[in-house]
Amino acid sequence: MTRMAGRLRGAIGAVALVLAASAPAFADYAQYREFFEPIPAIPPIPAHNSMTPEKIELGKFLFFEPRISASGVISCATCHNPALGYTDRIPRATGHDGQIGERNTPTVLNSGFFGAQFWDGRADTLEDQALGPIEAEIEMAMPIGDAVQRLGEFVMYREMFDAAFPGDEDPIRDENMALALAAFQRTLTTPGSPLDLWLAGDEGAMSEQQKRGMAAFVERGCVACHSGPALTDSLFHSIQVPGSTDMGRFVVTGEEFDRHAFKTPTLRNVALTYPYFNNGNVATLDEAIRVMAQEMLAVELPDEEVADIEAFLNALTGRIPDFRVPSLP
Structure with a gap:
């Protein structure tokens, strides 16, 4: 997986830079459905660990x-x-x-x-x-x-x-x-987010601003890494966020291309899981979006586009599992 991540990083960067040249707004958002997957209620279950x-x-x-x-x-x-x-x-x-x-x-x-x-x-x-x-x-x-x-x-x-x-x-x-x-x-899944509802055909599930943010998220190339049902490719990409000296994946593999590389975090429920990045030094989604744009795309996003993407990220909050905390023996 590590070597694959290393090979992909160059391709992802090239694609993202091309997409970052512009982020046009679209009145018809249906074309963006193909870039996202609704999250299933249950993840894949390994054969050796049935969920009784x-x-x-x-x-x-x-x-x-x-x-x-x-x-x-x-x-x-x-x-x-x-x-x-x-x-x-x-x-x-x-x-x-x-x-x-x-x-x-x-x-x-x-x-x-x-x-x-x-x-x-x-x-x-x-x-x-x-x-x-x-x-x-x-x-x-x-x-x-x-x-x-x-x-x-x-x-x-x-x-x-x-x-x-x-x-x-x-x-x-x-x-x-x-x-x-x-x-x-594996029971801690969160279906039913506004994005999931919109993917299922509920056009009113997301606001116009959230849809604009979704379009920008795709056009800027964010979906290159934040993909799949959990919006992560589970691969490793080099990034140095403010205040971080962590060697990341390099500590595990010793491979130079894994220096400062970290797994792509899920964006599901990201509005609830602050602060952000491997060292938690970024407190808000607004700042996190700007850091990612600079680190991964080498661009400074307009304030309006940042606000639109932040609105879209808030549309990724699903239904949190509801159960009674157990009374321990």
């Missing part, structure tokens, strides 16, 4: 469970707060013992559609990603064996693991924790 109700319920409990952290007070939901667009809305995540991480917390909404996880893509799938934050010293700082042992102390969790993994002689183990967390996260 029992497994999803267990994953939900684990997502909110702070006792699988060394301090006993940090859970997945601490940084991925449902009330905050499944982020924490601070520039960089705060973890175990008050440590400040290097990167902004990405949303897990629609993460089942991502082709890579984390800003640097060090995990390919939700299953690969699930246990990393639990063990990370700067996040939850709990050795996974200790987390498994702690869960096994509760009758309720023993029963839930038995129900989620019937026939498994040793159901309470790290592999099953990852499967359950991933299954729950």
Whole structure:
């Protein structure tokens, strides 16, 4: 994937610069439907991790469970707060013992559609990603064996693991924790945004300004990277935002073309997931749009066009999953 991203960057840049020469307004917006996909209610499900109700319920409990952290007070939901667009809305995540991480917390909404996880893509799938934050010293700082042992102390969790993994002689183990967390996260999809409704034929779902912003988004070439149902290509592109010294994907691969390269973030629900970029140093959508125009297109957008694109990005907010936060054992 990394080498593909490197080859694509030059082509994307050339296409984007050509498109950036002008961003004409169109009265007929129907032509832009072909550039977008409505987001399905359920993402692709891997063959080895079926989404049974029992497994999803267990994953939900684990997502909110702070006792699988060394301090006993940090859970997945601490940084991925449902009330905050499944982020924490601070520039960089705060973890175990008050440590400040290097990167902004990405949303897990629609993460089942991502082709890579984390800003640097060090995990390919939700299953690969699930246990990393639990063990990370700067996040939850709990050795996974200790987390498994702690869960096994509760009758309720023993029963839930038995129900989620019937026939498994040793159901309470790290592999099953990852499967359950991933299954729950695949339920965190957000269909029903104004864009989705417009794609389905509801012409009044988006305002005229949002449609102008959509046209500019396409004509400027933003869809070259922000594509697919989650509006991300899940590839890696070099960008240095204000205040960032992070080497990005380079830390994972050691490849020079991955220096300062980060995964394209999803734009779904982007109005809810501020602050922006890998270091969270950009507070508003207005500023984020201007940074992207300068970094990726080498242009300074007119204020009116920035406002139109911002209006379009607000049309990407879908229905946030509605469920009862579990009462833990």
